[in-house]
Amino acid sequence: MSSGTTRKHTALPKARILIEALPWLTRHHGKTVVIKFGGNAMVDGELKAAFAQDVVFLRHAGLRPVVVHGGGPQISAALDRAGIVSEFKAGLRVTTEDAMDVVRMVLAGQVQRELVGLLNQHGPLAVGLTGEDAHTITATRHTPEIDGELVDIGRVGEITQIDTGAIEALLADGRIPVVSSIARSQDDGHVYNVNADTAAAALAAALGAETLMVLTDVEGLYEDWPDSDEVISRLTASQLEKLLPELSSGMVPKMEGCLHAVRNGVSTARVIDGRVQHSILLEIFTDEGIGTMVVPDEEGDAV
Numbered sequence: 001m002s003s004g005t006t007r008k009h010t011a012l013p014k015a016r017i018l019i020e021a022l023p024w025l026t027r028h029h030g031k032t033v034v035i036k037f038g039g040n041a042m043v044d045g046e047l048k049a050a051f052a053q054d055v056v057f058l059r060h061a062g063l064r065p066v067v068v069h070g071g072g073p074q075i076s077a078a079l080d081r082a083g084i085v086s087e088f089k090a091g092l093r094v095t096t097e098d099a100m101d102v103v104r105m106v107l108a109g110q111v112q113r114e115l116v117g118l119l120n121q122h123g124p125l126a127v128g129l130t131g132e133d134a135h136t137i138t139a140t141r142h143t144p145e146i147d148g149e150l151v152d153i154g155r156v157g158e159i160t161q162i163d164t165g166a167i168e169a170l171l172a173d174g175r176i177p178v179v180s181s182i183a184r185s186q187d188d189g190h191v192y193n194v195n196a197d198t199a200a201a202a203l204a205a206a207l208g209a210e211t212l213m214v215l216t217d218v219e220g221l222y223e224d225w226p227d228s229d230e231v232i233s234r235l236t237a238s239q240l241e242k243l244l245p246e247l248s249s250g251m252v253p254k255m256e257g258c259l260h261a262v263r264n265g266v267s268t269a270r271v272i273d274g275r276v277q278h279s280i281l282l283e284i285f286t287d288e289g290i291g292t293m294v295v296p297d298e299e300g301d302a303v
């Protein structure tokens with residue numbers, strides 16, 4: 001075979017793949033996508049690098065990606081090193097004043113810096129901020145009800161207000177905002193630890209995002225966890241609402257966040273497997289979407 005023929009053989013499939021993506025490129029052009037990168041999906045170097053490539057690809061394909069990151073395992077490790085015991089209640093970290101210093105240091109000073117660095121290997125795109133910056137996320141003290149009693153879990157925040165100004169300005173400037181889930185308080189000068197799924201969902205709704213994408217360390221929402229690994233591929237808001245009381249641990253803030261997002265203008269909220277390389281690209285640009293997709297109720301669906 002001549003080298004020209006060989007080139008054609010290898011180049012044509014590549015061209016076909018690019019053309020296959022055309023309908024998706026058209027559909028998503030100019031749309032905002034909020035991507036939550038979970039701490040558990042963040043433990044592998046190759047996965048982190050592939051995540052950064054995907055996000056930069058979205059940006060160059062004309063979408064407006066916003067990254068909200070977690071860091072639960074990284075916070076637990078740092079607290080452990082500081083001799084502070086990690087305790088969770090209602091799926092949220094009990095956050096003393098001392099623990100809050102560590103949470104802020106790990107999220108804003110370590111995890112966010114690392115993601116910004118990985119994204120910026122591809123150009124001057126990513127800018128990190130926390131919910132404290134420009135009043136992006138304001139919260140009040142969250143006291144969850146456990147077995148009928150209000151329980152004090154320290155400096156954990158319940159979001160009361162989102163100001164999208166700084167994020168919108170960065171997006172308009174072609175940047176990729178990378179947001180740490182720390183909130184400021186309205187009046188007492190303190191900061192709050194906010195679950196990163198909850199923060200991502202609130203930002204997606206406030207930004208009028210088309211999609212909320214939550215990357216985690218399982219394939220999606222399992223129907224009968226932990227007894228089966230049958231993934232629920234599609235759910236309407238009403239179906240999800242009925243399922244919420246049965247959910248446990250890390251899935252609770254994720255699915256509550258998905259419900260909040262689709263009930264507040266976001267077209268789809270998806271939980272996908274962050275352990276699969278390039279899962280974001282597969283989800284946005286192909287039919288091979290994986291994981292669980294939550295959609296708003298169609299007319300007549302809600303009960």
Ligand SMILES: Nc1ncnc2c1ncn2[C@@H]1O[C@H](COP(=O)(O)OP(=O)(O)O)[C@@H](O)[C@H]1O
Nearest residue numbers: 038039040216217218220221222225248250251
């Ligand atoms: N129904 C369910 N389907 C899938 N995972 C579930 C379910 N219920 C609880 N989980 C747990 O939720 C975890 C994901 O949440 P979490 O550990 O907070 O991850 P992340 O760091 O990505 O936010 C899974 O690893 C699994 O152990």
Ligand SMILES: CC(=O)N[C@@H](CCC(=O)OP(=O)(O)O)C(=O)O
Nearest residue numbers: 039070071072092093194195196
């Ligand atoms: C209040 C609360 O629980 N905050 C979380 C914030 C980080 C987070 O949500 O990280 P993942 O997404 O990796 O779980 C925490 O302290 O672990």
